[in-house]
Amino acid sequence: MMAGSGKTSLSLALACAGVLCASLMGAAHASTRAKAVAAKPTPAAVKPAPPPSPAPQKQSASAEIRLIEIYKLIGAGQTREALGKAQALVNDVPHFHLAQLVYADLLMARTSKLSTMGAAPSNLSAMAPQRLEQLKTEAERRLAALKERPPAGALPAQFIELPPSTRHAIAVDATRSRLYLFENGPNGMQLVADHYASVGRLGIEKSTEGDQRTPLGVYYITSRLDGHQLTDFYGSGALLLNYPNEYDRRQGRTGGGIWLHGVPSDSYARSPNSTDGCVALANPELRTILDRVQPRSTPVVIARSLQWIQPGSAEQDRRNVHHLIEGWRMARASGDVNRLLAFYSPQFSSGAYDFSQWRAALTKEVGQQKTRSFQLKDLSILGWKDKNDLLVVTFGEVADGQRTGSIKRQYWGKEGGLWKIFYEGVIG
Known part of the structure; x- marks a missing residue:
């Protein structure tokens, strides 16, 4: 799609550069800040006094749904409408870096034809060497979750039997960067929500202390920490898991402090592989889980790839x-x-x-x-x-x-x- 005039093209290109720079550099700063935090969550992360509460992000709870809608419009060739929705999304959720990148793509599409989404000029992408690829991977994972939906009524194979007293269950598909929340009702366990999630910087299959990998296995939530009990790095709160469990110990696995937690208040989400072994979610999405699940009785499955079966x-x-x-x-x-x-x-x-x-x-x-x-x-x-x-x-x-x-x-x-x-x- 070509621009209508040289002046318009220049202004759009400058706007695009600003959006890309904010997305790439903001993420780079977040990465630098993350490296300054201890290698894994420990009780030292708990603060005696609550920090100032950040201003809530407008409509952030539906940010992923809005982003997927923008992708659908792009796929249908409705780029003008997609641009308007992208601009509204980044205004409402300014720290959603992937949304910023999509907005920049749409601006660039008005000045010249794009060969691929996320095609940042070399001088901008060089500001944060690996970040552009991380954002592309995040986009692929979110889009895959739209296309590769679990079969209706299916459950992860690990849930062999769950009693009515188990009100909720959680399953994480590490390959797809996806967390699934189930609710136990009159008709048994039903999938009620799923969210994009980040896992270990060096992948999965945790085996030793500090290896920056997320464990695979079946666990239980042991306790819950609210956001005011934590440093801002962990976002809205945390759910602590019983890693290492008895099977892990039998296999000689070490380490600890594996949590489901949020992200810093100046971020919306983290890249797919960016934690020190925990599972991290956007704060609005984590809050919906914190408010529902019960410690001790809620199982959490973390799998390389979930196998879905009909009960x-x-x-x-x-x-x-x-x-x-x-x-x-x-x-x-x-x-x-x-x-x-x-x-x-x-x-x-x-x-x-x-x-x-x-x-x-x-x-x-x-x-x-x-x-x-x-x-x-x-x-x-x-x-x-x-x-x-x-x-x-x-x-x-x-x-x-x-x-x-x-x-x-x-x-x-x-x-x-x-x-x-x-x-x-x-x-x-």
Whole structure:
């Protein structure tokens, strides 16, 4: 698309340069600031007094929806309407760097034909060497989320069974830079929202302290921190995860401080791979999650790529796992220690207990218990598969005649083709 006059072309080119410079340099400054922060979140990030609250960004909660609408208009050749909407978006959310880049593209398209989106002049892109590629990748991930929607009614394969008491669940697809939020209602778990998310600077598969990678696995939210408890770097708040979990420890993985958190108040989003191992979301989107999910009962799956399945298609697998756990419960209630111990791995460990110590403790406990029956309440089963098969089973152990009991969590792994418990502990 060519400009109508030389004067108009010059003014548009200058405007475009200003927008690109703001987008690229603003992001470069954010990157510099991020490097000044500790390698991973620690309790030192918590502040005793709240910082001044930044002015809220107008309509920022729908920023991604508005950006996608602009892309649709560009695809339909309606660039004039797209330009108006892009200008409104950057006015409302000035720190949305990707929106700034799209706006600059649309301005440049009025002065000359664009060979590709995000084609910044070399003198501008040199101001922040890697930032332009990061913005392009962010655009690709956001657009892919529009095109590659999960099948209607499908759930991540890791959600084998979630009880009604689990009100929400979260799944992160690291390859797609996407976080999915599910809500448990009368019809079971349903996808209610999904958001762009950033992961580790050096990718995924965390294994050691400070490796700047995001862990893969099944976790639980342990606690919540509001924004006024944190430095501005973590944005609107944070949800802390139980990394390393017992499976991670068994694999020798180290580190900690893995959070779902926001971004600094002068940014809207971070590039796809830019954290020290956490999962970061735009503050408006994080706030909708902070307000809904409950610590301790909310599972979080972080996968390289999510496998979506229809709940009914895995019913037989679910029943098989259910029967396995019921077999453990009946062995426990029978008072037969040898029958019960057959469910445990010789590599079992739980706190200070190894297998021999656990066997002694179980023998004593079962002897005191006699044959008193108990039920499993609010049974939750999460599955995971990498080089090993894993089940994470959480339940309330309630003795007959009682209303409440201890909350336990077990980790099951396959040994010689058979499921064995390699960790069991009380978590509440």
